[in-house]
Amino acid sequence: MKVFENRLQAGQELAEALEEYAGRGDVVVLGLPRGGVPVAMEVARKLRAPLDVFLVRKLGVPGHEELAMGAIASGGVFVRNEGIISRLSISEDAIERVAQEEKKELKRRERAYRGDTSPVQLAGKTVILVDDGLATGASMRAAVQAVRHHDPAQVVVAVPTAPPDTKGALKTDADDVVCVETPRPFGGVGRWYRDFAQTKDEEVRELLEKAYAELPAA
Numbered sequence: 001m002k003v004f005e006n007r008l009q010a011g012q013e014l015a016e017a018l019e020e021y022a023g024r025g026d027v028v029v030l031g032l033p034r035g036g037v038p039v040a041m042e043v044a045r046k047l048r049a050p051l052d053v054f055l056v057r058k059l060g061v062p063g064h065e066e067l068a069m070g071a072i073a074s075g076g077v078f079v080r081n082e083g084i085i086s087r088l089s090i091s092e093d094a095i096e097r098v099a100q101e102e103k104k105e106l107k108r109r110e111r112a113y114r115g116d117t118s119p120v121q122l123a124g125k126t127v128i129l130v131d132d133g134l135a136t137g138a139s140m141r142a143a144v145q146a147v148r149h150h151d152p153a154q155v156v157v158a159v160p161t162a163p164p165d166t167k168g169a170l171k172t173d174a175d176d177v178v179c180v181e182t183p184r185p186f187g188g189v190g191r192w193y194r195d196f197a198q199t200k201d202e203e204v205r206e207l208l209e210k211a212y213a214e215l216p217a218a
Contacts, residue, residue: 001183001192002180002181002192003191003192003193003194004160004161004192005194005195006193006194007038007039007193007195008042010042010132010180011038011039011040011041011042011130012042012046013160014043014158014159014160014178015045015046017158017178017180018046018047018128018158021047021049021128022046022047022048023047024049026124026125026126026153027047027049027125027126027128028049028050028052028120028122028125028126028127028218029044029049029050029051029128029130030052030053030120030127030129030130030143030147031053031054031130032053032054032056032129032130032131032139032140032143033053033055033199034198034199034201034203035131035132035198035199036131036132037053037199037204037207038199038203038207039159041210041211044211044215045214045215048216049128050120050211050215050216050217051208051215052119052208052211052218053074053110054129055073055074055110055113056071056072056073056074056139056142056143057072057106058070058102058138058142059072059095059098059099059102060098061084061088061090062090062094062097067084068081068138069081069084069088069098070095070099071142071146072103072106072146073106073146073147074110074146075146075150077146077149079145080095112201112204113204114208117208120218122151122152123150123151123152124151124153125152125154126152126153126156127152127154127155128156129143129144129147129156129157129174131159132159132189133159133160133162133189133193134161134162134163134167134170134179135162135163135166135186135188135189137166140157140159140170141169141170141173144157144170154175154176155174155175156174156176156177156178157173157177157178158178158179159178159179159180160180160181160192161180161181161183161189162182162186163182163183164184167182
């Protein structure tokens with residue numbers, strides 16, 4: 001299975017796999033910060049489509065934060081995992097406390113990345129959600145659900161690498177799932193990159209500034 005040199009190369013190869021979406025006026029590319037944004041930039045360039053970020057923050061169960069009882073996302077979207085909430089008898093007060101903390105962080109990141117620029121409108125669009133890879137797919141699944149609240153025409157998940165079962169599971173959430181490589185055994189996203197250095201907030205901001213200057217407006 002292919003090991004990508006870095007996110008730049010991964011984005012270029014992913015863009016080739018998404019060629020059917022190139023040059024369409026209805027396409028918007030959304031990168032999941034932080035590592036998904038460099039990949040998404042290459043996709044947006046190849047497809048000649050607007051680029052924006054779409055932030056998702058998991059709402060962890062108090063005391064078991066790795067377990068998601070929901071998520072919040074860009075645009076004020078709140079997705080609840082009713083099964084977990086009911087099974088663990090989580091109170092509305094507890095949910096609200098966690099949600100308020102995560103909203104603060106989401107707003108901080110949106111200001112850091114986008115500044116005063118308004119988010120791209122998604123209604124009626126073909127939205128391509130891009131990350132640098134998937135493991136369990138939980139954040140991407142929340143992102144798909146959150147994007148649906150904005151009434152897009154179609155939601156496409158696009159990543160350079162993911163386990164076969166994660167790719168298959170996401171097909172029940174998204175209208176299309178595009179993945180360059182589906183290695184087995186998987187062992188984590190970073191295993192499939194030679195350079196998997198952490199993407200910094202400053203890099204995300206610089207890429208978005210370039211995108212706003214170079215790419216079409218939505």
